[in-house]
Amino acid sequence: MVNYTSNTISLSTKIKNLENYISKYPSAIIAYSGGIDSSLVAYICNKVLGKNKSLVVIAVSPSLNKKEYEKALNLAQKYDWNFKPIFTEEFNNDNYLKNDLNRCFYCKFELYEKLEEILIKENFSVVFNGTNFDDLSDIRPGIDAAKKKNIVSPLVKCKINKNEIRQIAKELGLPNWDKPAQPCLSSRVPHGVKINMDILKRIEEAENYLSSLGFVNFRVRIHGDLAKIEAQENDFEKFNNYEIRKNIVNNFKSFGFKFVSLDLMFFKSGNLSRAHESKK
Secondary structure, eight states, X not given: OOOOHHHHHHHHHXXXXXXXXXXXXXXXXXXXXXXXXXXXXXXXXXXHTOXXXXXXXXXXXXXXXXXXXXXXXXXXXXXXOOEEEEEOOGGGOHHHHTTOTTHXXXXXXXXXXXXXXXXXXXXXXXXEOOOOGGGGGSOOHHHHHHHHTTOBOXXXXXXXXXXXXXXXXXXXXXXXXXXXXXXXXGGGSOTTSOOOHHHHHHHHHHHHHHHHTTOXXXXXXXXXXXXXXXXXXXXXXXXXXHHHHHHHHHHHHHTTOSEEEEOTTOOOTTHHHHHHHHTO
């Protein structure tokens, strides 16, 4: 029999540390995306501070897939969180649209400025985000934006990594504990290629179509008129089916793509950033 005792104690301690840290603040705004990291922070805030002292805020913009918004909304409704969508305006910022390596900084800075306004207006104590301990070792311009706006990251403060977040969320019964990361649609566009509404619409339609076929962890990267599908290795068998391939190509062409390819190097989050770095 496998002994889970030490792991359970460790997780219990992590949960208690997170609860104790959050309880130091009288009230909190949570920068919420629907992903598991910010979902866990929102869950603990509502448990410790209560609904009236926890405001769960999601940023709505063209870079957010509408289906991802619906999932985030459904989770908030399931737990009866105090949920507030706000419209961010990063698309009015040329620094964001030019899509360089600091794109995420301008997006997050715009979000945090709006959350700061709500904090002051509605007299909240702090703004929390879902940045986790593993994120500190990755390329994350958004972390710099958080520092500039004094945003607090409880998962970092309590040294909770991604794997622990999933384990804790599973133990607490959060239905999205194993939800794959879903960064914004703009992350599918190569750095240096200017972002516009049409590009994001095509990506959104393409990814939603693949989701409807049962694909879960994948990306559709855009390279001019070419849509490059990055899928997990265990999904490659599906592409051997002629009818599936034909339907994907026909649908992608209806979304505005001229060419469709499958990346033989498989899916890995952050591929575009790594490709850019390798060129230096």
